[in-house]
Amino acid sequence: MVDQAEQLDSEQLLYMYRKMVTIREFEEAAGRLAEQARIPGAVHLYAGEEAVAVGVCAALDPTDAITSTHRGHGHCIAKGGDVKLMFAELLGKATGYNHGKGGSMHIADVDIGILGANGIVGGGPPIAIGAAFAAKYQKNGGVAVCFSGDGSTNEGTWHEAMNMAALMKLPAIFIVENNHWGEYTRQEAQGAIPQLSLRAASYGMPGITVDGQDVVAVNAAAREAIDRARRGEGPSLIECDTYRFYNHTGMSEGDARPREEREHWRARDPLTILRGVLEQRAILSGTGADRVVDDVRKEIEEAVRFAEASPEPDPADLLTDVYTV
Amino acid sequence: MTTTAPTGTRELSYLRAINEAIMLEMERDSSVFVAGIDLAARGDVFGTTAGILPKFGPERIIDTPISENAIAGLAIGAASRGLRPVVSLMFMDFIGVCFDQIMNQMAKMKYMFGGKVTLPLTVLVNAGAGSSMAAQHSQSLEALLCHIPGLKVVMPSSADDAKGLMTAAMRDNNPVFVVLHKRCARLTTLVPEGEYIVPLGKARVVREGRDATVIATAYMVHEAMRAAERLAERGIEIEVVDPRTLSPLDTDTLVASVQKTHRVLTVHEAVEFGGFGGEITAQIAAKAFDYLDAPPMRLGAPFSPVPYSPVLEREWLINADKIHDAVVSLVEG
Numbered sequence: 001m002v003d004q005a006e007q008l009d010s011e012q013l014l015y016m017y018r019k020m021v022t023i024r025e026f027e028e029a030a031g032r033l034a035e036q037a038r039i040p041g042a043v044h045l046y047a048g049e050e051a052v053a054v055g056v057c058a059a060l061d062p063t064d065a066i067t068s069t070h071r072g073h074g075h076c077i078a079k080g081g082d083v084k085l086m087f088a089e090l091l092g093k094a095t096g097y098n099h100g101k102g103g104s105m106h107i108a109d110v111d112i113g114i115l116g117a118n119g120i121v122g123g124g125p126p127i128a129i130g131a132a133f134a135a136k137y138q139k140n141g142g143v144a145v146c147f148s149g150d151g152s153t154n155e156g157t158w159h160e161a162m163n164m165a166a167l168m169k170l171p172a173i174f175i176v177e178n179n180h181w182g183e184y185t186r187q188e189a190q191g192a193i194p195q196l197s198l199r200a201a202s203y204g205m206p207g208i209t210v211d212g213q214d215v216v217a218v219n220a221a222a223r224e225a226i227d228r229a230r231r232g233e234g235p236s237l238i239e240c241d242t243y244r245f246y247n248h249t250g251m252s253e254g255d256a257r258p259r260e261e262r263e264h265w266r267a268r269d270p271l272t273i274l275r276g277v278l279e280q281r282a283i284l285s286g287t288g289a290d291r292v293v294d295d296v297r298k299e300i301e302e303a304v305r306f307a308e309a310s311p312e313p314d315p316a317d318l319l320t321d322v323y324t325v
Numbered sequence: 326m327t328t329t330a331p332t333g334t335r336e337l338s339y340l341r342a343i344n345e346a347i348m349l350e351m352e353r354d355s356s357v358f359v360a361g362i363d364l365a366a367r368g369d370v371f372g373t374t375a376g377i378l379p380k381f382g383p384e385r386i387i388d389t390p391i392s393e394n395a396i397a398g399l400a401i402g403a404a405s406r407g408l409r410p411v412v413s414l415m416f417m418d419f420i421g422v423c424f425d426q427i428m429n430q431m432a433k434m435k436y437m438f439g440g441k442v443t444l445p446l447t448v449l450v451n452a453g454a455g456s457s458m459a460a461q462h463s464q465s466l467e468a469l470l471c472h473i474p475g476l477k478v479v480m481p482s483s484a485d486d487a488k489g490l491m492t493a494a495m496r497d498n499n500p501v502f503v504v505l506h507k508r509c510a511r512l513t514t515l516v517p518e519g520e521y522i523v524p525l526g527k528a529r530v531v532r533e534g535r536d537a538t539v540i541a542t543a544y545m546v547h548e549a550m551r552a553a554e555r556l557a558e559r560g561i562e563i564e565v566v567d568p569r570t571l572s573p574l575d576t577d578t579l580v581a582s583v584q585k586t587h588r589v590l591t592v593h594e595a596v597e598f599g600g601f602g603g604e605i606t607a608q609i610a611a612k613a614f615d616y617l618d619a620p621p622m623r624l625g626a627p628f629s630p631v632p633y634s635p636v637l638e639r640e641w642l643i644n645a646d647k648i649h650d651a652v653v654s655l656v657e658g
Contacts, residue, residue, distance in 0.1 A: 130401050
């Protein structure tokens with residue numbers, strides 16, 4: 001992995017570290033707010049999977065599109081989302097990204113290509129290929145990334161989208177975050193094969209499995225797939241082997257997953273792995289890394305304060321934005 | 326038509342009218358593209374898109390796999406990125422294959438995002454029984470779509486309205502379902518040449534009358550008109566009103582007609598139970614109750630899947646005779 005890391009300059013690595021820390025701190029704070037019932041709805045935390053979103057999105061331009069999932073906070077932050085507007089949305093406030101009409105599972109920032117988190121497993125893939133089609137139609141060199149979980153690969157929508165993207169040679173990249181659990185059931189008990197990248201072969205597109213805890217590896221694979229898409233050579237599938245640190249929803253750890261398994265993956269924390277690279281290359285010392293965390297914590301605290309101080313939606317706005325008028 | 330066509334109009338079929346609307350919008354706006362099964366090379370199994378491929382090329386009219394989810398998603402994603410897609414799902418029954426994309430994605434995206442996305446897309450579907458296509462290729466499912474906030478639903482009955490509503494749908498900045506009826510496809514009217522728009526949400530009084538209002542949709546407008554002729558022989562003059570757009574519904578025009586005639590029958594081909602006629606009836610009951618001289622009536626198909634046998638299908642379908650008899654009982658008690 002050191003080889004791949006050397007392709008990235010210190011600025012890129014620091015950028016990715018800060019983004020990953022931001023996601024972690026955002027999720028920890030969101031989890032606490034949910035436990036305290038200060039967030040009215042459900043939150044699906046991305047902690048543990050930060051390297052996937054950040055590794056991929058660091059290879060994208062702001063004009064590229066992504067579709068996300070119910071576990072979408074990480075994708076939003078990695079693509080450039082504003083944590084103040086995100087927290088405000090989680091709290092259902094008027095200042096939130098969606099003016100309090102979407103919440104955690106629908107955060108979107110269309111202006112920077114975030115076509116929304118999605119409450120439906122497999123809801124995003126067809127939309128992603130529509131965005132990829134638009135880039136091809138407009139000949140703007142753009143790509144669309146479809147983030148989805150292992151569960152979505154058992155949805156028909158994912159397969160339809162994969163097939164159509166390959167058939168039309170659309171500039172799409174399918175990122176499968178295989179965190180090995182679909183809700184409370186093991187991936188192996190839901191999917192006929194454990195290695196999901198093999199499914200790419202059915203659609204004649206390249207498919208690889210990468211270490212989803214290693215942001216450098218994810219980024220290298222993403223860059224290759226994105227370059228290929230921009231060259232007009234069609235879609236790719238990247239399976240990222242990863243794990244969520246928390247339960248399907250919220251922060252409670254009383255979940256179906258064995259303690260040893262959770263400890264194994266905790267020991268493969270993507271933040272720790274990147275921190276090792278930064279220290280090894282003398283880009284950041286241990287105290288330097290701590291300073292990043294402190295900085296981000298302040299930013300997150302400020303964002304939560306902003307959200308809490310923000311006004312509730314006006315009931316008079318209940319019926320606005322059902323239609324474009 | 327025996328009369329000379331007024332300047333700027335000519336006789337055109339309902340299907341050719343849709344085709345003309347699509348082509349004119351494609352000429353006018355390069356962000357319009359068309360995608361669906363057998364639309365390009367074949368010109369659609371119904372003929373709706375014939376001639377578009379040679380004129381606009383394969384970049385603007387795309388044959389897709391038989392993947393309704395991917396087709397619907399293609400429209401949603403492309404519309405969210407600034408294009409104006411027109412997609413066809415062929416038979417209306419096939420909305421069932423991709424209902425998540427329709428109901429949970431297309432319809433809700435704007436609202437869920439706090440208004441920050443615009444989805445100017447048009448979905449063509451072909452509804453209607455009458456040709457022994459049986460239960461999965463014959464349904465009129467407009468009520469399902471009308472129940473979902475965020476969608477608009479139009480249902481033209483005539484060629485001129487088909488052109489005007491299709492143009493309006495394609496220029497609208499929301500997801501609009503254009504529900505075509507198979508038995509209307511070859512019917513002709515005089516259709517204006519060039520740009521022609523029928524605004525969404527405006528009903529049409531197809532025939533004026535004093536004794537009862539018959540609110541009918543799609544092919545039922547024609548059955549109602551046939552019933553009107555026989556009723557006139559009996560001295561009953563019905564007013565036939567075609568809502569044309571079901572969502573948003575032009576309740577004002579429907580209510581005004583009932584205020585004039587004091588009696589109302591709603592007719593649609595879809596099954597009566599849970600059908601859109603229930604909504605129309607409720608609106609009229611709420612807004613024109615004091616004007617009603619008789620309880621509002623509804624007429625829709627019996628509550629069964631559409632049968633295959635021509636004998637059974639004829640039994641199932643609403644027709645002019647059934648409308649005639651319903652109006653007689655409505656007016657004469």
